[in-house]
Amino acid sequence: MSATDPSISPDPVSRPPQPLKPQRVLACILCQQRKVKCDRKHPCANCVKARAQCIPATQVTRQRKRRFPERELLDRLRKYEDLLRQNNVRFEPLHKDSTDKTSPKVEDGLGYGSDDEGPRAAVMDRPSPATTTSSDRLPETKNILHAMSQEFRDPDNHSNSSDDDVREIHIRTAISQLALNDDHLLFGSGKGSVDISSLHPEPIQLFKLWQLYLDNVNPLLKVTHTPSLQGRIIEAASNVSNIEPSLEALMFGIYCMAILSIDENACQSTLGSSKEDLAIRYQFGCQQALLNCGFLRTADRECLTALVFYLMSVRPGTVTQSLSSLLGVAMRISQRMGIDKEAILAKSAPLEAELRRRLWWTLVLFDARVGEMADSKSPSLTPIWDSRVVLNVGDSELRIHMKEAPQAQGTFSDAIFAVVRSEVGNYVRHTKWHLDFSNPALLPLAQAHQPHTFVEGSEMGSLESLIEDKYLRHCDPEIPLHFMTIWTARGLLAKCRLLEHYSRSSSIPRDQADAARDAAFANAITLLECDTMISTSPLTAGFMWMIQFHYPFPAYVQIVQNLKRQPLSPRADRSWEALSANYEAHHKIRTPHDAMFYKILAPVVLQAWTAREEASEQLGEPVATPRVVSYIRQVLSQRSLVSNTAQQETTSSIDMNTFSMPMPMTFDPNMFFGMSSQQGYTSPEPWVNPGMVGLSPLNVDPNQIDWSSMDWNLGSAPATTESNDLSGQSLQY
Numbered sequence: 001m002s003a004t005d006p007s008i009s010p011d012p013v014s015r016p017p018q019p020l021k022p023q024r025v026l027a028c029i030l031c032q033q034r035k036v037k038c039d040r041k042h043p044c045a046n047c048v049k050a051r052a053q054c055i056p057a058t059q060v061t062r063q064r065k066r067r068f069p070e071r072e073l074l075d076r077l078r079k080y081e082d083l084l085r086q087n088n089v090r091f092e093p094l095h096k097d098s099t100d101k102t103s104p105k106v107e108d109g110l111g112y113g114s115d116d117e118g119p120r121a122a123v124m125d126r127p128s129p130a131t132t133t134s135s136d137r138l139p140e141t142k143n144i145l146h147a148m149s150q151e152f153r154d155p156d157n158h159s160n161s162s163d164d165d166v167r168e169i170h171i172r173t174a175i176s177q178l179a180l181n182d183d184h185l186l187f188g189s190g191k192g193s194v195d196i197s198s199l200h201p202e203p204i205q206l207f208k209l210w211q212l213y214l215d216n217v218n219p220l221l222k223v224t225h226t227p228s229l230q231g232r233i234i235e236a237a238s239n240v241s242n243i244e245p246s247l248e249a250l251m252f253g254i255y256c257m258a259i260l261s262i263d264e265n266a267c268q269s270t271l272g273s274s275k276e277d278l279a280i281r282y283q284f285g286c287q288q289a290l291l292n293c294g295f296l297r298t299a300d301r302e303c304l305t306a307l308v309f310y311l312m313s314v315r316p317g318t319v320t321q322s323l324s325s326l327l328g329v330a331m332r333i334s335q336r337m338g339i340d341k342e343a344i345l346a347k348s349a350p351l352e353a354e355l356r357r358r359l360w361w362t363l364v365l366f367d368a369r370v371g372e373m374a375d376s377k378s379p380s381l382t383p384i385w386d387s388r389v390v391l392n393v394g395d396s397e398l399r400i401h402m403k404e405a406p407q408a409q410g411t412f413s414d415a416i417f418a419v420v421r422s423e424v425g426n427y428v429r430h431t432k433w434h435l436d437f438s439n440p441a442l443l444p445l446a447q448a449h450q451p452h453t454f455v456e457g458s459e460m461g462s463l464e465s466l467i468e469d470k471y472l473r474h475c476d477p478e479i480p481l482h483f484m485t486i487w488t489a490r491g492l493l494a495k496c497r498l499l500e501h502y503s504r505s506s507s508i509p510r511d512q513a514d515a516a517r518d519a520a521f522a523n524a525i526t527l528l529e530c531d532t533m534i535s536t537s538p539l540t541a542g543f544m545w546m547i548q549f550h551y552p553f554p555a556y557v558q559i560v561q562n563l564k565r566q567p568l569s570p571r572a573d574r575s576w577e578a579l580s581a582n583y584e585a586h587h588k589i590r591t592p593h594d595a596m597f598y599k600i601l602a603p604v605v606l607q608a609w610t611a612r613e614e615a616s617e618q619l620g621e622p623v624a625t626p627r628v629v630s631y632i633r634q635v636l637s638q639r640s641l642v643s644n645t646a647q648q649e650t651t652s653s654i655d656m657n658t659f660s661m662p663m664p665m666t667f668d669p670n671m672f673f674g675m676s677s678q679q680g681y682t683s684p685e686p687w688v689n690p691g692m693v694g695l696s697p698l699n700v701d702p703n704q705i706d707w708s709s710m711d712w713n714l715g716s717a718p719a720t721t722e723s724n725d726l727s728g729q730s731l732q733y
Helices: 029-034 045-050 071-086 144-150 168-176 203-216 226-237 245-260 264-271 275-292 301-317 320-337 350-373 416-428 432-438 440-449 461-470 480-507 510-536 538-550 553-565 572-587 592-619 627-649
Strands: none
Touching: 029 045, 203 226, 203 245, 203 264, 203 538, 226 245, 245 275, 245 301, 264 275, 275 301, 301 320, 301 350, 320 350, 350 416, 416 461, 416 480, 432 440, 432 480, 461 480, 480 510, 480 538, 480 553, 510 538, 510 553, 510 572, 553 572, 553 592, 572 592, 572 627, 592 627
8 A cells, every 4th residue: 555645644643623713814925925915815916926836824834943053064064174184185175265365354353254263273284395294293272162162052952042142252252342442551552643654754765675675584584475465565655644554564564674684874875864763763653553453462464473573673672581571472462363273274375374384483483582592491492383384485386366385396495594494493393402491391292293313312413414405405505595594504503403412411421521522512613604604795795684683602602612621622723713703794893782792702712712822832833813812802902991091081980880790781771662762872882891801710601601681682783883903093982
């Protein structure tokens, strides 16, 4: 018997007909949907006129409306996409096409395109083609707000539930609106309504600054995309009173970096103003522009880039501890944006993801260097994040509307410097010797994620082979960027070897100590020679702002200590030549920032040379005085004469150097917000120390030096025109 037999009633229980009271006749379904008056007949006049099927409302079983019926499907889809990423399976993400080509523009600091959740730290994405790290993924970090919003959700419940009202985006929005104004926390208050359009340079000078940035800064950092940014800057220059806040902040940051990258003479000849005046003007403009775009709560990449540029530009005149504190703010903003997590970067377009990745590496390496100078345990260069290294591709290969990231170049690109630095940083952050200095508790995580092979007790062998074979052998030393990359990379590797030696020195067996110390001696000489190469070459004149930031102080300490202990070492002559050449590169032109060299290193250099003279005299061998020793003796002699003359002429004056204080001592007020002077250094004789000549022998122990009080800004101040030559002329300071 067929189940579709019309003689069979679908109702298994037969009910006798009962008289029912007339039911209320409702409007048909179509009339209800059209919101027109229905004559309540069947078929109604409207349906007949429209030639549509007339369905009485009483024949439709009303179902409870489900709120957001696709929500569970989207959650499941996200989960499956994460699983695909974890297993390195290529696929087309559901929301990839909807990702904006630029960073989110928000005012409340959320910056997330989803209506239900912000970025969640997830597992590590597929490995970079530009790195050799292990594909082992990092543990997943859960989001407490997302977990709270999902606590009472029943995937099988299709009813309208009030649980949907407690959603992550609502919580974030409510939190962000608790305080209406937080601009007063840094850079003062933006309530003064400063018209920063008047602080922009004239169009001709604006494009000069832009070109200086492209020549001197962009090749080293690569945090901006020239093809897409240049058109926006040209358009903005035509109407500086109506520029998007984040772009305006970025433009002022570019001005600041352009001024940082040139010296006083070039600034006067190119821009017609002093470097100090322009720096004050553009740094103030950058502060105000950052306030205008709410930089403390931003999720905008260009705004964060402007903040990083500002901090880099004020570095030469800023105490490192103050700068380190402000860098902590920038680091926290970047982590909230998720630019350190590949799972979040994967949701952005390839161009935006790569620019954020480059910005993260720039910020991390900058923070690590400032932390090193401030003697703080930098928490940034650690294995707890999973951002990949910079992709070895040029700007022309990154396009706004591209859907897939381009393949890394097998040779070199215009991002080679940033690529090599990130490659070294990515390797170092997993090494035992680096974590010994920063956070030893993270060593198990680093070794589990990226185990390194020890060759002759060192972790650096595989990295050196990688850098040389994969990158440096393809570079042309006649190209300025390639020349800078070659010698910076080799110097950086030598520095890593030297720091690794310091980490292991206490555990080296006694019978191997001399060999290890000799190897460290060789690495220190190599570091000094590499720094001299890039400091004296005309190819790198525009990159001096970066070179001066990495003064090779550890190499000086290691070399002079070895020369004191082994004055007749086979490496002695090479060492003295390396010291002399590097001194001429950094100190032949006097600057106020030479105080550290003359207070810490100069006495030990003289002691090392005294030991060499005594040893040569015993052997009856003539010895020529190195240039660095002659320079130091002349400077100290003239300083002593100037100090004695000043004391005789003005006995009532007070010389700060006569006070008893820890050495070295610097004073720098330049980090005050609303500063009136950028340099802030008024002493005409910053390194005067009448008692320096004839100091008792000083044995420099790197562990006993007060690194945090040291003035690291060697060579960064505007140079005076006086040259420290040996012509017999009296030097004026």
